[in-house]
Amino acid sequence: xxxxxxxxxxxxIAHMLxxxxxxxxxxxxxxxxxxxxxANYMGLRLAPDMLPFVKxxxxxxxxxxxxxxxxxxxxxxxxxxxETTLDDLRARIRRTRDxxxxxxPEQIDGSDAREIALTMRAGERRFSGEDYLKSYVLPNVYxxxxxxxxxxxxxxxxxxxxxxxxx
Amino acid sequence: xxxxxxxxxxxxIAHMLxxxxxxxxxxxxxxxxxxxxxANYMGLRLAPDMLPFVKxxxxxxxxxxxxxxxxxxxxxxxxxxxETTLDDLRARIRRTRDxxxxxxPEQIDGSDAREIALTMRAGERRFSGEDYLKSYVLPNVYxxxxxxxxxxxxxxxxxxxxxxxxx
Numbered sequence: 001x002x003x004x005x006x007x008x009x010x011x012x013i014a015h016m017l018x019x020x021x022x023x024x025x026x027x028x029x030x031x032x033x034x035x036x037x038x039a040n041y042m043g044l045r046l047a048p049d050m051l052p053f054v055k056x057x058x059x060x061x062x063x064x065x066x067x068x069x070x071x072x073x074x075x076x077x078x079x080x081x082x083e084t085t086l087d088d089l090r091a092r093i094r095r096t097r098d099x100x101x102x103x104x105p106e107q108i109d110g111s112d113a114r115e116i117a118l119t120m121r122a123g124e125r126r127f128s129g130e131d132y133l134k135s136y137v138l139p140n141v142y143x144x145x146x147x148x149x150x151x152x153x154x155x156x157x158x159x160x161x162x163x164x165x166x167x
Numbered sequence: 168x169x170x171x172x173x174x175x176x177x178x179x180i181a182h183m184l185x186x187x188x189x190x191x192x193x194x195x196x197x198x199x200x201x202x203x204x205x206a207n208y209m210g211l212r213l214a215p216d217m218l219p220f221v222k223x224x225x226x227x228x229x230x231x232x233x234x235x236x237x238x239x240x241x242x243x244x245x246x247x248x249x250e251t252t253l254d255d256l257r258a259r260i261r262r263t264r265d266x267x268x269x270x271x272p273e274q275i276d277g278s279d280a281r282e283i284a285l286t287m288r289a290g291e292r293r294f295s296g297e298d299y300l301k302s303y304v305l306p307n308v309y310x311x312x313x314x315x316x317x318x319x320x321x322x323x324x325x326x327x328x329x330x331x332x333x334x
Binding site for chain 2: 005139156
């Protein structure tokens with residue numbers, strides 16, 4: 001027995017997205033208790049040359065939707081990066097989770113050998129479907145999710161590792 | 168075709184550990200340039216109730232060694248948490264990477280259905296090998312690696328996402 005490309009991607013990524021929703025609820029509660037505008041979270045950065053909170057969530061979502069679309073051989077849908085509030089980000093995370101969950105094993109399984117070409121700043125990069133998932137998508141999803149989590153923790157939001165791993 | 172348990176664990180985790188080594192080199196260079204003791208990184212936290220830098224690296228390493236040992240049905244070796252310098256942490260990361268790389272496909276493949284029992288603060292938790300890898304080990308390895316990275320970024324070390332993903 002071994003892992004299928006679907007089981008190694010769709011439920012794993014959908015779970016990470018679902019875990020992020022309660023972080024935003026806790027961030028909102030923290031803002032309400034401290035009486036500040038929760039939109040202030042959107043621009044938080046751990047260093048001035050790092051992307052802000054809003055981008056961390058947007059990129060995590062984009063990695064997720066790009067993954068399932070590419071593995072299934074579909075065009076990656078383009079979504080505007082126009083979120084300005086935590087509610088907007090919640091909606092984006094839910095939309096992404098629904099999109100990811102819409103892919104069936106029949107669409108994703110067998111994509112381990114599919115060639116995936118990404119256009120990056122440094123030029124085109126080619127992966128097998130397996131390497132794209134293991135070496136690019138999952139590290140990026142977890143990287144941006146953890147960075148968003150770290151920003152909220154640094155801002156005083158009451159989160160713990162269980163919130164990261166999800167129920 | 169599908170992923171093997173070995174290909175989804177050993178090279179992925181060994182790669183993440185290998186990517187961390189240059190972060191410590193850059194942290195050392197930053198300390199040298201600013202003339203502070205690089206051991207000062209060890210206690211850095213993003214919030215007073217978060218684990219410090221040294222623990223983030225130690226836990227990432229422990230998740231890695233626990234993963235391959237448990238999937239192979241071996242006793243998890245106990246290592247002291249006695250690192251006090253960046254050189255000590257480098258040695259731990261290298262030791263962990265060597266340990267992980269020592270596991271062959273024959274030892275790991277087929278472990279997707281193996282029962283894995285972990286003793287946690289909340290009690291015992293049981294996973295299949297597949298769920299243990301996908302829902303516990305990989306999120307934890309990336310969580311602690313990203314948190315260590317974020318601490319160094321926050322401290323002014325010149326790192327970018329390429330350093331996170333590794334060469």
